[in-house]
Amino acid sequence: MIRAKTISNSLPAGEILQSKERHTGALAFARLQSSPEEHGDCVEDNRLDNNYGISKPAVAGKQHTWLVEIRLHTRWIRRLFPFRDYGSEEAACAQACAYRDEVLAVLPPVTNYERHTRLHPAHSADHVPGVGRFIKGLKGPYWGASICVNGKRRRKDFSVRKHGEETARALAVAQRQEWLGLLEVSFLTQNSYADTLARRNFPERLTPPFDAVISEKLADPAIDARLAAIDKHYDSSLPARLGIAIHRYPANKELTIRVSGSGWPRPLIKSTLGAKTRAREPRSLDELMTLMRNKIATAIETLYNRNVRIWFFAGPGRALAAGEAFDFDKDFELTVFVPEELVRTKT
Incomplete structure (x- = not known):
């Protein structure tokens, strides 16, 4: 697990972060000087790939904090990194980037394979995603298989009158499983930097078992515990x-x-x-x-x-x-x- 650098070691003894006299309106800041090489170029341009999930929200027209905001699966991860807590905008950015990378190392993005094979909560356990029974006018009932593989929509029907109920369903399931084997598995990410991290941290998820139904589910308690440990680490490592x-x-x-x-x-x-x-x-x-x-x-x-x-x-x-x-x-x-x-x- 990547650990963020502790910046308090570089703080001079008695470094004044903020001194303010409200009555006179005088305001003085003594900020840390950080080299651009140490923190990368994430401060220079919010639109860069390595700023994925990180922004500088404006409050009352002023930007005073970095915000890490990531949504993966059913989780919404949000954490603020105020400039004043770390001594400078650059140092806060370095901590925000490290925190973002640690979170992404715990929560893998959804793959297109998972999207095609995930069961809806309303479906029964024996339901196969992409396979269904329909009645097609005078042709009677049939079992159909459908999928979108590499940008191309595919569909094939199997008549119950011709094959029988069980055989028609089995043919539809087998057809969809065959199409899944043609799928170029990739992570469904919004950003090339997030995709790079996902491929580095979770390469095994790009070679899933090609079954018609996927039963794998993220272990929620284990992931929640790891996310809580990351938050606890950053809470305790504040200067x-x-x-x-x-x-x-x-x-x-x-x-x-x-x-x-x-x-x-x-x-x-x-x-x-x-x-x-x-x-x-x-x-x-x-x-x-x-x-x-x-x-x-x-x-x-x-x-x-x-x-x-x-x-x-x-x-x-x-x-x-x-x-x-x-x-x-x-x-x-x-x-x-x-x-x-x-x-x-x-x-």
Whole structure:
């Protein structure tokens, strides 16, 4: 199974993904620089073959995520790869391409042979696709076989009056089985890249047993388990991020603090800090800063560990550590990548 590259190793310690002050409208992004050779040309043009199943949907006129969307058999596979989760559009694209290829390695496309031999749920077990009994005016009942082989429609009838009921049916079944042997088996894909992957991953499906009826069915529980394992892997391999959002609500005289980590669903710790004490006494600026830092520090240790907390306040969160540098009149948002070596630390 192909594994996506872990990009957090290439992130500088304290790399700021997004820092935003809503009150002033200032917005700053520090994005990772990725070489085009590392991720291929999938970013350059959405219409390329290797972008099969991958697109960049626009939200409010802006493109901020890659979307993997594949429909195979009765399954609809959808997963988002936001640029901000991976540091850049190119890095998110590399993960989306790897995820798409892993999914296609689990779910084989339908072949034209399967399409010709698949039983409809309403049919009985002894029904043969492409073979049926009909009454043809004055000629009476007959069994007919039909198929479309390599773009050419074929049909042949066998009279019940001439051959008898059982023999006419057997002749029709044998005729359709003979036509199936002429079929050039191929995958029913919408894209040459998908066809290439299918031929590489499932070559045995291009040489099926040429019976009139195919009873093979994908093992749904096994496939569901493998798809769940792929999703779990990509959930756990997201680069470690730490998000801090502080919003001021003047009407309620409150501060709302949100601290988020990595993964899906994204872990979030939310707390509220009042501008007044329980005795309705206003808090001093130093007291507010101390309480706010304590809540953020506790949340960081809950999501990660003590070392991440120390690193954050010594680096990206210096504005929160120094009270004079923090403005309570403005909303504050900061998202940073956490060094991987700190995340792996147990303390």
